[in-house]
Amino acid sequence: MIEIDDLHKRYGDKTALAGVSFSVKPGEMFGFVGANGAGKTTTMRILMGVLTADSGQVRWNGGPLAFADRRRFGYMPEERGLYQKMKIAEQVEYFGRLNGLAPAAARKATSDLLERLSLTERAGDEVGALSLGNQQRVQLAVALVHEPEALVLDEPFSGLDPIAVDALAEVLVERRRAGAPVLFSSHQLDLVERLCDAVGIISAGRMVASGTVGELRAGEGRGVLRVVVREAAPGWTAGLPGDLAADGDEVLFTGVDGDGQEILRAATAAGRVEHFGWERPSLTEIFREAVA
Numbered sequence: 001m002i003e004i005d006d007l008h009k010r011y012g013d014k015t016a017l018a019g020v021s022f023s024v025k026p027g028e029m030f031g032f033v034g035a036n037g038a039g040k041t042t043t044m045r046i047l048m049g050v051l052t053a054d055s056g057q058v059r060w061n062g063g064p065l066a067f068a069d070r071r072r073f074g075y076m077p078e079e080r081g082l083y084q085k086m087k088i089a090e091q092v093e094y095f096g097r098l099n100g101l102a103p104a105a106a107r108k109a110t111s112d113l114l115e116r117l118s119l120t121e122r123a124g125d126e127v128g129a130l131s132l133g134n135q136q137r138v139q140l141a142v143a144l145v146h147e148p149e150a151l152v153l154d155e156p157f158s159g160l161d162p163i164a165v166d167a168l169a170e171v172l173v174e175r176r177r178a179g180a181p182v183l184f185s186s187h188q189l190d191l192v193e194r195l196c197d198a199v200g201i202i203s204a205g206r207m208v209a210s211g212t213v214g215e216l217r218a219g220e221g222r223g224v225l226r227v228v229v230r231e232a233a234p235g236w237t238a239g240l241p242g243d244l245a246a247d248g249d250e251v252l253f254t255g256v257d258g259d260g261q262e263i264l265r266a267a268t269a270a271g272r273v274e275h276f277g278w279e280r281p282s283l284t285e286i287f288r289e290a291v292a
């Protein structure tokens with residue numbers, strides 16, 4: 001398990017992190033989201049030992065995260081660091097070796113990954129000759145080649161076409177299934193909503209919301225309860241909780257705490273209930289509200 005505990009970081013007089021804490025469990029995919037400049041990259045750099053925190057701790061399986069542990073992590077930094085003149089397959093293999101794989105294992109893992117990421121035909125090309133999206137795929141292959149025990153990926157999906165997004169998502173899901181904690185940052189909230197077990201929203205160096213997507217969407221007072229009652233006696237909504245807006249037989253309740261069973265009982269007593277259901281906010285709406 002990766003645990004980030006109360007990280008603080010200043011750059012000169014600029015506060016980048018003001019107490020960031022969260023954890024990523026084994027086999028959990030954690031989406032790290034936040035506006036530009038919120039502190040995601042700084043957090044990930046501290047996690048990977050590229051930067052030191054002013055205070056706070058990063059723990060791995062209960063103990064301080066050591067250099068040797070980090071070698072078994074897969075990291076994709078924000079500043080992509082590939083050797084432009086080196087051939088793709090050689091480069092991925094090289095990083096595999098650097099991270100402890102034996103030569104044959106590095107070769108096999110490289111060839112498998114290039115296949116998965118549709119790069120096999122480019123294996124002998126120099127990285128510098130690739131489009132940006134394809135360079136991104138190589139960067140991902142480099143982060144994944146040694147079958148890391150944990151993944152820390154800064155914007156891994158940015159700039160990828162939809163087919164590459166699916167291929168990468170599949171690889172990440174596999175690593176998760178193998179028990180690795182997977183942490184990635186992204187501005188693609190639909191993707192985070194689709195893939196992640198847990199989400200953390202950071203704003204101005206503080207975590208302002210975290211939990212499973214389901215928890216965030218169903219939070220107290222969140223969402224709109226939509227009720228349609230046919231042939232209801234007028235005034236059936238009198239005294240019910242929340243703010244309501246009626247349009248014919250349809251009534252929308254907002255700001256309702258709890259599960260709305262009281263409203264269901266009143267609706268059933270009043271007429272024929274055709275619809276009773278929560279319309280939950282999307283992650284994008286939750287994000288906007290959290291960082292506002």
Ligand SMILES: Nc1ncnc2c1ncn2[C@@H]1O[C@H](COP(=O)(O)OP(=O)(O)OP(=O)(O)O)[C@@H](O)[C@H]1O
Binds near residue numbers: 015035
């Ligand atoms: N080397 C640096 N020197 C000074 N300020 C920095 C430095 N690196 C980051 N910052 C500042 O720290 C804050 C957090 O930046 P960070 O890069 O961690 O945000 P982010 O959430 O990753 O943003 P983005 O989504 O734009 O990548 C920002 O205000 C940024 O300007």
